[in-house]
Amino acid sequence: MTSTHEVTNQVPPLLGHDTSADPALREGIEREGAGWALPEIEAVGRLAGSAEARDWGRLAERVPPRLHTHDRYGRRVDEVEYVPAYHQLMETAVSHGIHAAPWADDRPGAHVARAAKFYSWNVDAGHGCPISMTYAVVPALRATPELAARFEPLLTNREYDFGLRDPATKRGLIAGMSMTEKQGGSDVRANTTTATPLDGGGDEAGAYRIVGHKWFTSAPMSDMFLTLAQAPGGLSCFLLPRVLPGGDANPIRFQRLKDKLGNKSNASSEIEYENAVGWLVGEEGKGVKTIVEMVNMTRLDCVIGSAAGMRAALEQAVHHTQHRAAFGKQLVDQPLMRNVLADLALESEAATTAMMRLAGANDRAIHGDAGEAALRRLALAATKYYVCKRGPSLAVEALECLGGNGYTEDFDLARIYRELPLLSIWEGSGNVAALDALRAIGREPESLDAFFAEAELAVGTDQRYDDALTSLKKEFTDFDDIELRARRLVEQIAVVFQAGLLIRFAPTAVADAFCASRLVRDWGSAFGTLPAGLDLAPIIERAAPRF
Template sequence: MPNKFTPDYCHTHQVLNQPTPLANYNAYSSNEVLRYWVTAFGGEWGQTSLCNYGEKVGGELLEAGFDANAVKPEFSSHDRFGHRVDLVTFHPSYHLLMKSAIEAGHTWLPWKNNDLGAHVVRAGIEYLHTQADPGSGCPLTMTFSAVPAIKHQPALAKKWLPKLLSNQYDERNVPFFEKEGVTIGMAMTEKQGGSDVRANTSIAKPLGEDSEGIPTWEIIGHKWFCSAPMCDAFLVTAHTEIGITCFLMPRWKPDGSKNPMQIQRLKDKVGNISNASSEVEFRGAFAWQVGEQGKGIKTILEMVSMTRFDCMVGSSSIMGLAVQQAIHHTAGRCAFGKNLHEQPLMQNVLADLALEAEAALAIAMRVAKALDNKEDDFVRLTTAIGKYWICKRAPQLTYEAMECIGAVGLIKDNVLSRLYTEAPVNAIWEGSGNVQCLDVLRAMVKEPQSLVAFLAELKKASGINKAFDDYLNTVEPQLFDAKSLEYRARAVMESLAILWQAATLLLYGEKWVADAFIAARIVNKSGAMYGTLPEDIDCLALIKRAHPKLNSASI
């Protein structure tokens, strides 16, 4: 006779103690922390648009993200008749992701909408889209960020900006003048130079002027990294006789012929799979001059500044989703006789992760508010500090969230595995950690008003929390001790980042969250390993705040 230990021939076991996936939900309305910070910095008027996009992100776009990463972009150098085509093809889901984001305003919202808070709302859209697929965010952020640089050449801006600021996505491989909407890429890095753009060797030879009087050039050289090579044009740098200059290089020439910007291969990356990153050669490629000759680095840095800001938002998003996934999973699973949320050590870990993710989002949205308010001096320093800190914290946090889930999180059909391989990208791209440190030191010397603006923000938070005040008084003198400052730059950046996160939470956040952050990161100096919060922190309150609010369910 069979008993409870006798397996059924068809059913070897029941699936027990496994939570439902976090899917088919509204990624915005379920996110209390994101909604708080959008409202705190003046983006409440965008709630309807964000909620609508959140519904897409938690549903069809989340699925599209899996598909776009499962099927890698493919490169064809020539067509079947032997013509050079330099064509990259994508899974249809990639185009759905691009189309949806552009329609939502990812690439154009603050440039077309003058309402205060437009950068905040647009950052919310980016935050949401990143949770569906970080890879497609690369051409989206480059298109968005190219606008300030292209404006340096008014005649060129008149021709291109209406297409950049369109809400239409056109995937076709046709000349830009046949499209209503275009995307823009960027190519600066060369093999021998890396982050040292001044070591680049690509050269530009003058061709004359086009019919609008814009200087045109022929560029010969290479780029070691050119992401999203199917964009319609690229901001690139090359040497003229005067010095490094910025150019806009279209994929197709104005006469409709193919521009000899030739893809050598696609990079086989560990993460960021849906995004095609490539090596390219310029074999006499046509380009328009952007900005002054010899001022190319300064010109293109206007784009880089915005992409660095988007790195902050993107990494904050990766952290936020990783925390939500960990909390959702542990809420539906038991271990050692208790629900995982009831285990004190797990509560410590989850609360610590939640605290870290909210502090990251808070300063990212503070920069968005500064962009809305045109606080240029404040943005100058904080973008580098935030890019350094948030992007470096993301990989460790994402791994820890994966560990909360366990081996299931390591499997590719779990979004955590994609977040984990994606997490290091933003720390490396758009200037590595050391580059951000050196940028801050350079700004402190050459643009001292940026340091004044940053310290003024920190001092606004004085008098609220004694531990914060004491830490600020300890750190500030270190900024003016020039001896070995470059050697100590990472330690200084860490101190500035933690102070800024604490100040932002004190000034604009919930007081109890700010107090918890200060107790953890300043008083207790925890964070090197997550799950080391001091005992007086209300872990359950932090977990509840970060828990995705799917319906009436609660932990």
Template sequence: MENNTTHAFLADTHVVENQSGALENYNSFQHDRALIQATQHFNDSHKQSLNAFGQLCGSAEYLYLGHLANQNKPQFKTHDRFGKRIDAVEFHPSYHQLMQSAIEQQLHSSPWMTQAANAHQFRAAKYYLQAQVEAGHGCPITMTFASHPTLSKQPAVAQAWQPLIQSSRYDASNKPWQEKSGLTLGMAMTEKQGGSDVRANSTKAYPVGQPGAGELYELVGHKYFVSAPMSDGFLVLAYATGGLSCFLVPRWRPDGSKNPLQIQQLKNKMGNVSNASSEAELRGALGWLIGDEGRGVANILEMVSLTRFDCMIGSSAGQRAAVAQAIHHAERRQVFGAHLVNQPLMSQVLADLALESDASLALTLRMAKALDNPSNELEQQLLRIGTAVGKYWICKRTPGHAYEAMECMGGMGVMEDGPLARLYREAPINAIWEGSGNVQCLDLMRIITKSPQCLDAVWSEVANAASDQPLLRHYLNQTRQQFSQAGVDILNHGRYFMERLALCLQASSLIHQQSPVADAFCSSRLQQNSQALYGAFAQSIDCAAVVRHASPHP
């Protein structure tokens, strides 16, 4: 007679081993040495706040909210069951939990509510931690944050709206803004025929009574891309008699009736799926004119600049999340008799990914420092170029970075129930939104042409850092010479010069922050034979030290 016990034993064909497991229940601030280095000048209160928030952001429960929010897409309902037009978008509870946390942390408002030093840097560091959990809900958080300078141009409107916009209470209810405990804002500029060329917009604005700043107009037209359509109000560009103008359009009219800003459909996006994006028509929607007629682009420009800055934060966060996952996997996975992290080729790739991530964070926080010094003209000149350069370079580098991190994990990297697939789909979004790469190049050339002193601010910034770094000093001198020789032909080489400026500013930012990987970054990026693909080092770099510095573990 056969032994059934033996058969039962043989049915256990294998033991699950040599798997990395999930990166969770760790402190995403405390275990991010680059972020700690960049925030070492913060006061104790800010450091304690970051430490507590990092514990939350690294917890399994909080990370799972990001997964759920993307597994359950927003659902659009045009009408209720009685046939009444409601234009409602319903979100999974996980989305609301992330929104509530972000608003409680004042990621939408904190720099406007305090005179504390480092306010923008502190907010950027927190946003960086939150964005590693989930990116989509950051869209309404960013737009609400960035709306402050534009709304402030119309004091009466700002007085009514800003206290509720700055509220630390998240109110997702669908009712008039006056009845809510907290508000979020969106913006609507893009149209089918215009895209980035907003002056090609066709939406018209007609004064209800007396025209002028702060007065009510009715807007008629369409918008092809309206993100976060459940926001309580939207900054909208439309043509009035005096030209392209900026308006605040609420979801509800002052009398409590629904404003006819009608959603047509939700966009079916490859990434950022937790965040609803829509097409909408304005059918006589009421809105307050912000500033004077014809000043729409100028009045909304600061908002756009701040949303681009947040794209830098979000993409930097995506890079950090990706490299942390890759290193976590490599530290625990064994191949050919050794842990992956100790295999030379893998160590080089991981080190290169870490250098990219650290440099992106350094440049982002350098621009946050400039935001914290609005009265310093040199800082503001640097900010004008640095935001365009950072938005272009960091966001463009992120898709390739996400792919390489995914490849480090092999087949596990492409599993939809893991984080890398979502990071990969998310990676191109920030490069495209808020002005694509060529738009950033055009902005850079416009800045250089109209305000050449801004370029001088960049040269000064980099030269200060290059005094003790010969590779950066040589790269800077070469770049300055190429700029001077390009002359009127500079526009045709916009992307080339964007890259040169980006590497200069990333290197100088790492040096100013006394990053231990600054020399490795310069060695890998600033020499003539620098690599095109991650991990193809031609120079000798202590890859193991760089990886240890970037490891999400103690």
């Protein structure tokens, strides 16, 4: 008998690599002052590349959360059930302080280290949502010191304690957000949820009765949520616990879970506040101002998540082409495939380098550096817009490197591809991010000054960059139709920001190819259209997974 089913020329699974060993990430960790955290970052990266952690991510997405509005006796419970793999992912992230732990650490670089761990722990994007929200809630909560003193130690603790109980009785807390409504979306000032002050003392001091409907409440099994509601003094921010002091359930009713394109392991729900109790955070009528710092944190995490997803997709593509032969040689040695891989690598490295610079700016802004805060204000909005737009395009091209295998659910790229569009939507879609960059320029002119001061640090090395920066400055001499031009302008800001960083910090081959393609536009409309004459070998080498 003859065998008709021999398996040859198939690629081994990408396992056992260190996701934190990305050269652009490692260089950024040292440059931005978090070198002291490398042992823990490496531990996260090693675990993320393991077969065990990859199975957690696969199972958490394949078996999505399930809503139980009532128990078997008909009692209202409003609970979401997760598979054990989800809790393993959450426990790992919390134990490594990827949630809110940096807020309890005053060391310079603590928030950079957290960004690097968040980037490296790229196993499942869904559970990253409550991890990110918990990180972002803390600075908003500090607008009311009494609430911060009460809950921040539990939010920052490195213990994951799942279950509905009085927050004061738990070892650690996870926080969510419940901001948007069906009639307004990103226009939160259109919210109709109401907040009526309660008159009691004790736990009712500063408490309000909350009534209304929320269209997107992410991670509904969190211990507490920040929400926006219309108080007598205007739109205000509130903290709502799932369980009230003493153990009674807060009347927060789950209507349904969203059936989403991706992000399957994370429950996103529609909820009703039926006279729920919430505590005022900040001042009445200052809800948007109160959550501004929170927005900075979630916006940065969108950039980190996009950069991490791009790197994961790139590693899969390079790994596949290193092990797959076609037309007489390995795919990675085929000239056209090398063009594709190098082009993807440029996009990924630019995103990671910008992300690490912004993580450093964020860390220093938190520690009181006004100049870094001004740079973060504009550069973060622009980078969030651009990097999150580039992520899905990169993923689909990386998927194509695997051919038909890449389009199946048996391989990681289908899941990566579904996850990346969310990051352009979350925290405000592309138009919101682009217009917010314009608002930064209009309301805080120092943010534009800080951006140009940063950009000037790369002048004098590459004429293509110098010309691009001059062209960008000219854009600000004409403000006619600036909203109509917002996307084009913000893209220029983001690309100049990336190019300047690569010129200063990346290998010459990377910076040269980026400037030739992204600045001079000697580049097609698809990846794999880099011009001839570039040194592609070191670019591809930096993109390869490290074992």
